[in-house]
Amino acid sequence: MSCGQPHATPCTEVIASLSAYIDGEVGASEYRLIAIHITECPPCEREEQAQRTVKALVVRATTVSRAPGSLHERIRVQLAPDRPNAEQ
Numbered sequence: 123m124s125c126g127q128p129h130a131t132p133c134t135e136v137i138a139s140l141s142a143y144i145d146g147e148v149g150a151s152e153y154r155l156i157a158i159h160i161t162e163c164p165p166c167e168r169e170e171q172a173q174r175t176v177k178a179l180v181v182r183a184t185t186v187s188r189a190p191g192s193l194h195e196r197i198r199v200q201l202a203p204d205r206p207n208a209e210q
């Protein structure tokens with residue numbers, strides 16, 4: 123993957139470090155090099171966006187997986203027979 127333009131940091135190095143970059147696990151100087159590269163290189167920018175999307179989906183999926191418990195509790199409260207305004 124390359125846009126054909128010369129870069130200070132090779133695309134292969136940027137791609138290899140993207141996940142750590144997105145997670146904020148790279149050093150300040152490496153972070154800066156990758157950030158600059160992404161602004162100059164559309165293919166790497168697209169890859170960075172794709173990885174951010176995947177990570178966001180993973181976070182959402184793991185959050186949603188906890189929803190049924192709270193949903194169950196909400197429904198249980200709504201259906202509780204001793205609710206003051208509940209109609210029989």
Ligand SMILES: [Zn+2]
Nearest residue numbers: 124133163166
């Ligand atoms: Zn690149």
